[in-house]
Every structure is written in C-alpha cells, then in structure tokens.
Amino acid sequence: MTPSIYMKQVELGPMGNYIYFVGDAERREVAVVDPAWDVDRIVEMAQEENLTITKILITHSHFDHINGVEALLGRTKAKVYINKAEAEFMRAGWPDLVKVDSGDTTRIGSIDITFLHTPGHTPGSQCFLVHNHLISGDTLFIGACGRCDLPGSDPEAMYDSLTQKLARLDDRTIVFPGHNYAPRPYSTIGDEKRFNPYLQFQSLDEFLRRGMGIVKRL
Numbered sequence: 001m002t003p004s005i006y007m008k009q010v011e012l013g014p015m016g017n018y019i020y021f022v023g024d025a026e027r028r029e030v031a032v033v034d035p036a037w038d039v040d041r042i043v044e045m046a047q048e049e050n051l052t053i054t055k056i057l058i059t060h061s062h063f064d065h066i067n068g069v070e071a072l073l074g075r076t077k078a079k080v081y082i083n084k085a086e087a088e089f090m091r092a093g094w095p096d097l098v099k100v101d102s103g104d105t106t107r108i109g110s111i112d113i114t115f116l117h118t119p120g121h122t123p124g125s126q127c128f129l130v131h132n133h134l135i136s137g138d139t140l141f142i143g144a145c146g147r148c149d150l151p152g153s154d155p156e157a158m159y160d161s162l163t164q165k166l167a168r169l170d171d172r173t174i175v176f177p178g179h180n181y182a183p184r185p186y187s188t189i190g191d192e193k194r195f196n197p198y199l200q201f202q203s204l205d206e207f208l209r210r211g212m213g214i215v216k217r218l
Helices: 039-048 069-073 155-166 189-195 204-215
Strands: 005-012 017-024 029-033 052-057 079-083 097-100 105-108 111-117 126-130 133-137 174-177
Touching: 005 039, 017 039, 017 052, 017 105, 017 111, 017 133, 017 174, 029 039, 029 105, 039 052, 039 069, 052 069, 052 105, 079 111, 155 204
Parallel strands: 029 052, 052 079, 079 097, 133 174
Antiparallel strands: 005 017, 017 029, 105 111, 111 126, 126 133
C-alpha cells in the first residue's frame, strides 16, 4: 500500500514564488521547500494543519527561494538539505546543513523523497521526486525553463537536465514548479514534453541558438 502523501502548494511573496509542504499525511510530518517571504504565514499554516516541520529542502540558492530559511530555523528543529554543488553559496551560519547528491533520498515519516541534481539555472539546482510528484524549482516551469544567463548558469547543463533527466521521468509525473508563471499551478511531464518549447529542441545546438533568446526574457 502506497503511503499517503501530504502536498500543499502556496504562493508567497512579490515574485510569484511557490513554497511547498510535502511529507506524510498520516503522521503529519512535513518538509518545507524553499521557505521565503512570509515565515509567519508558513508557521501558521503548519499549525492550522497540525503539521510538524522536520526538514527544509532547498531547490537552489537564489534569494527569493531562501530568504526565510534562517527565520524558519529559529522556529523549528528542522535540518536544511541542499545539493553539495550549491552549498558553497549558502551562509555558513545554518546549523545541521545536510549536503546531498543526485539519487540520494530522505524520509519524512513513511514518505521517501529522492533528490535529482538538475544544474543549469544554478550549479546545484535540484528537484525533489516524491512518488509521482516532482517539485521542479526553477529548472522546469510550465511551458518554460529557468533562466540560463545569470551568474553560475549553464545553458548546456540546463539542456542536459531537461532532456536527459526530467524528460525521462514517467509521463504521468505531476510537475510542481517554483513560480506561478502560468495559468495553471501544475502540469505533467507528458504535457511538458508535448507543449513546452524547451523540451522540443532536437539538439543542444538548436537549444542554444533558438531557446536562449526566449529564456533571457523570462
């Protein structure tokens, strides 16, 4: 019997960020993904739902995804999980920082979460796979992908992450992005393979020639 997953998507802040509660629905134990902007509201929602926050999962180190980490650490006993390639960009003052690699897993209650290293937007960008749910951060958006013209970005790595990692997931995998940039809050890998232009390019050269001009405007 598949354990019951708790998944809650919440839009917070001036940049359309999605933060997530994900974990074990029966044990009421969760992680918070990319806590930012309004930690009071994050804590209030956890209390309203009788949730215990035990972990903080970071998709990448950009300010709009991590500016609430320190405040949340001050109000919980959570540990912070971040890809080892991204750890160098983080503040040294975070206690119990757990550096993870692609393929590593962590358990929240009876729910296993797999870390997928998907560089491109940043060197240590990562996604979180929870059964058939993918929290994709700023790697894969609905109909788009993360910017690759920022410091630390790598268009070639993004192409590999999109085509060799995420596109190979089961088409039924539900995609939960890092920002509200689309008319709907989630998608599927199958729909993104059919309709997302960044998953239509047949070669890296085509992705670099045609795709990057659009990415820079996102």
